[in-house]
Amino acid sequence: MLVIAYIGFGNSVCQYHLPYVEERKEKMKVKYIYRREEDRVGDLERESWYPTIRFTSSIEEVMQDSEVNLIVVNTPDQFHVMYSRMALENGKNVLTEKPFAMTSAEAKEIFALAKEKGLLAMANQNRRFDADMRTVRKVIESGVLGELIEVESHYDYYRPAIAANKRMGVLYGLAVHPVDQIIGEFGVPEKLVYDVRSIDNPGISDDYYDIDFFYPNGLKAIVKTSYYVKLDYPSFTVHGKKGSFLMPSLGHNSSKEKPNGPYPLPAEEYPEALWGTLAYMDQEGKEVNMKVPVEKGDYGIIYDNIFDVLAGNAEKIVKDEEVVAVLQIIEAAMNVAKEAK
Incomplete structure (x- = not known):
């Protein structure tokens, strides 16, 4: 049994964690949610939505409970390493939200500590299991599709208010998702080319990026985000020697309506208008055109994997070297953004 304690109680915990853990209650349960006392003031109603979970402002209570065997760190980014280290030093396995750390060097230190302690430390790169990514x-x-030639990933917005953003942060907060999707699917590339900048505030912000990944087998992958896209691109475009696949944009999680109560498990039944479009030449040389239903997104797959890893039946689904590679790419991209004057 996984006995879980969360550090943090933001929207991410409520929407992207708790519903999926609840679905798996035969093999995991949430015992604690730790919140700082000042964060609880005026926000106790949300706690009442989860009567079986103990809310506490004592981090010692969580760390000293021998029943707890998984700490999930879901705090602002700058505290991820601190709480991950604390969990490991107290003998707890840890799942840490992305970005796993603010630098690749810090990530290596956490993974080394986990290895020394004989514990699991893993990044919650759950966006590998988005509905569109699973369909692709x-x-x-x-x-x-045959041998792949090019994969292009778009995660765009139309938000002209981005012009007021005069700080870095989009790479760590957003690019970490699509960059990891590419690394998780195709591995670490042999070469990267960066175009990272801000349309309105070059050298000050990082809200436009176009990163190209080049692989030894000839595959090129492209990850792009802009805040000035009024008409949606497909979220993924895939071209191979035998055909192509277009995956429409399914919208952004941040735009979904927040319920006045616990988040339900998403039904994610997408209409045919949002299904993927596949065209390819079959083995007889005939053209095939078809719509591809959208797969069900499932962020609980990460938890299934942790359960299996701790039982000795699986390897980590998000590898240490993949996490380090993603952070190294973001670090290099940050440097390009700062020089884009």
Whole structure:
């Protein structure tokens, strides 16, 4: 049984963690949610939505409870390393929200500490299991596209108010998702080319990026985000020697309506208008055109994997070297953004 304690109680915990853990209650449960006392003032109603969870402002209570075997760190980014280290030093396995650390060097230190203690430390790169990413993966793994030539990922917005943003942070807060999706699917590239800047505040912000990943087998992957895109691109475009696949944008999680109560597990039944479009040449040389239903997104897959790893039945689904590679890419991209004057 996984006995879980969360550090933090933001929207991410309520929407992207608790519903998926609740679905798996035969093998995991949430015992604690730790919040600083000042964060609880005026916000006790939300706590009442989860009567079986103990809310506490004593981090010692959580760390000293021998029943707890997984700490989930879901705090502002700058505290991820501090709480991850604390969990490991107290003999707890740890799942840490992305970015796992603010630098690749810090990530290496945490992974080394986990290895020394014989514990699990993993990044919650759950966006590998988004509905659109799972659909793309299914098509790629079917082999109908043949040898892959190019994969393009878009995570765009139309938010002209971004012009007021005069600080760095988009790479760590947003790019960490699509960059990890590419690394998780295709591995670490042999070469990267960066165009990272701000349309309105070059050298000051990092709200536009176009990063190209080049692989030894000839595959090129592209990750792009802009805040000045009024018409949606497909979220993924995949071209192979035998065909192509277009995955429409399914919208942004941040735009979904917040319920006045616990988040339900998403139904995610997408209409045919949002299904993927697949065209390829079959083995007889005939053209095949079809719509591909959207796979169900499932952020609980991370928890399933942790359960299996701790039982000795699996390897970590998000590898240490992948986490380090993503952070190294973001660090290099940050430097490009700062020089983009």
